[in-house]
Amino acid sequence: MTGFNWRRVLAPLLLSVLLLVTGCTPKAPSQFSQAQQESTRKGAQPAVAKNAEQGSSFNKFFPKAGDGYERVFTQEKKGFSEAKLKKDGKDMAMLSISDTISLPVAAKKFENSTTKIAGYPAMEIGNTQTALLVANRYQVKVLSRDPSFTSADRKAWIQKFDLNGLSRLK
Amino acid sequence: MSKPIYELVDELPTGGLTVMALRSLDFVIPGQWQNLVGFVNTIRTVTGETDESLIQQIGDRAVYLYNDKSQGYQRAMWLYQTVDSAATALGYAAAANKVGEGISFLGFLDKLTPKPEKAQSIDLSVKLVTELVAFCQINGIPGDSIGDFLAALGDYSGESLMRMAALVCFDGLIPLGPSFIEKALSTLGALSPSELEHNQTFKGVGELIPGNDSAGKLNFITQSFDSVKGWMSDFVSSKGLTQENVVDNLMKFVDVSKDKLDYLGAFLDITVKYYSHTGTQTLARRLIERAVAEI
Numbered sequence: 001m002t003g004f005n006w007r008r009v010l011a012p013l014l015l016s017v018l019l020l021v022t023g024c025t026p027k028a029p030s031q032f033s034q035a036q037q038e039s040t041r042k043g044a045q046p047a048v049a050k051n052a053e054q055g056s057s058f059n060k061f062f063p064k065a066g067d068g069y070e071r072v073f074t075q076e077k078k079g080f081s082e083a084k085l086k087k088d089g090k091d092m093a094m095l096s097i098s099d100t101i102s103l104p105v106a107a108k109k110f111e112n113s114t115t116k117i118a119g120y121p122a123m124e125i126g127n128t129q130t131a132l133l134v135a136n137r138y139q140v141k142v143l144s145r146d147p148s149f150t151s152a153d154r155k156a157w158i159q160k161f162d163l164n165g166l167s168r169l170k
Numbered sequence: 171m172s173k174p175i176y177e178l179v180d181e182l183p184t185g186g187l188t189v190m191a192l193r194s195l196d197f198v199i200p201g202q203w204q205n206l207v208g209f210v211n212t213i214r215t216v217t218g219e220t221d222e223s224l225i226q227q228i229g230d231r232a233v234y235l236y237n238d239k240s241q242g243y244q245r246a247m248w249l250y251q252t253v254d255s256a257a258t259a260l261g262y263a264a265a266a267n268k269v270g271e272g273i274s275f276l277g278f279l280d281k282l283t284p285k286p287e288k289a290q291s292i293d294l295s296v297k298l299v300t301e302l303v304a305f306c307q308i309n310g311i312p313g314d315s316i317g318d319f320l321a322a323l324g325d326y327s328g329e330s331l332m333r334m335a336a337l338v339c340f341d342g343l344i345p346l347g348p349s350f351i352e353k354a355l356s357t358l359g360a361l362s363p364s365e366l367e368h369n370q371t372f373k374g375v376g377e378l379i380p381g382n383d384s385a386g387k388l389n390f391i392t393q394s395f396d397s398v399k400g401w402m403s404d405f406v407s408s409k410g411l412t413q414e415n416v417v418d419n420l421m422k423f424v425d426v427s428k429d430k431l432d433y434l435g436a437f438l439d440i441t442v443k444y445y446s447h448t449g450t451q452t453l454a455r456r457l458i459e460r461a462v463a464e465i
Contacts, residue, residue: 030176031229032174032229035229035234036237039237039238040237044237046238047231047235047237047238047241074309074456075456075459076309078310082460084325102464127218139464143217143463145218
């Protein structure tokens with residue numbers, strides 16, 4: 001006669017309790033899981049288009065340092081270039097140029113724009129951004145990083161880019 | 171498939187040894203490092219935007235950018251994770267060798283072996299070069315431009331500056347002492363390419379270090395270290411860093427003792443993953459900065 005072997009029962013019992021407990025609390029899908037799926041599936045559109053302009057060709061159109069502001073280039077990738085504006089060691093704003101050929105929806109939003117800056121379709125976005133579109137393709141943005149850098153400052157700085165030069169970029 | 175960027179950022183710990191050890195360095199760069207975790211939280215903090223649909227767009231674009239392998243972000247993440255895990259694997263291997271030899275240092279430490287000075291010097295230099303290569307992968311300055319790196323190093327802040335502070339303190343000062351820069355340089359000067367090949371940390375990340383062969387890579391490592399030594403020694407002197415004050419501050423956060431500093435180096439080596447922790451934070455910040463500017 002064999003006695004009841006608790007040890008043999010205990011392990012599967014604990015295991016099923018564990019599975020039950022963890023199974024009942026599935027992780028909610030992230031709000032970004034759709035983007036994750038779309039960008040990793042086979043044949044997915046790359047984030048940056050092959051024929052996007054090199055970031056290095058944008059650099060010469062950026063505003064120069066001045067008015068007590070220091071300019072530090074921070075990123076230079078295909079289709080994108082960005083610099084930081086600093087004052088007294090503090091980050092005040094970001095300046096950027098991007099090629100919307102990689103992200104057509106970024107250019108499309110200007111179709112609804114009713115304002116112009118320096119003759120280019122322009123808009124305010126969110127709390128921190130002033131943007132305009134050059135040659136229907138290159139998006140120029142100034143983004144505040146300090147509350148003292150206001151919308152008026154952004155509007156002034158965005159006009160310091162060589163926008164006409166950028167519009168002739170081939 | 172690699173983990174989604176939002177999961178990596180969401181899973182960053184808010185406590186534990188890595189976070190405590192980094193917090194202990196707050197005295198070096200006060201207020202610079204906040205341990206920013208959580209993907210949405212990072213988007214809000216970095217951009218200052220609050221609108222939900224805008225946050226969704228920024229996050230979606232960041233996910234797309236991260237997953238475009240041509241953009242280098244995943245390579246940078248791999249570098250940050252690999253320099254840490256190479257160190258950890260080495261630490262555990264050393265621990266396995268030492269079991270039961272009766273070195274008593276806070277229980278855990280009897281399983282540790284201090285790394286020989288040479289291995290530690292190579293580690294320090296390989297980690298520094300990893301930072302240079304990862305920086306270029308993320309920010310896109312060509313991978314062998316030491317000059318651009320130095321200009322950017324002056325602008326290092328937040329989690330990037332914390333990573334450099336940890337490198338100087340945990341991989342320089344604590345295991346090698348106040349003359350860690352000279353020690354590393356003289357080690358590199360006398361090192362043969364084949365000795366470099368046998369270093370565990372180099373084995374991990376070597377393939378992404380510029381140079382056609384090990385000799386070329388060694389040359390690149392030596393040059394890079396030499397260019398950054400001025401920055402490092404300025405950092406040590408301007409912050410008044412000593413082995414003693416770094417350890418004193420560490421003791422406030424982590425249960426360690428002051429004797430056997432070489433063992434403390436080994437302990438930090440296997441328990442503190444500061445490269446992948448702060449590297450993930452740096453990468454997330456740069457991705458988000460680009461995403462918000464592009465949408």
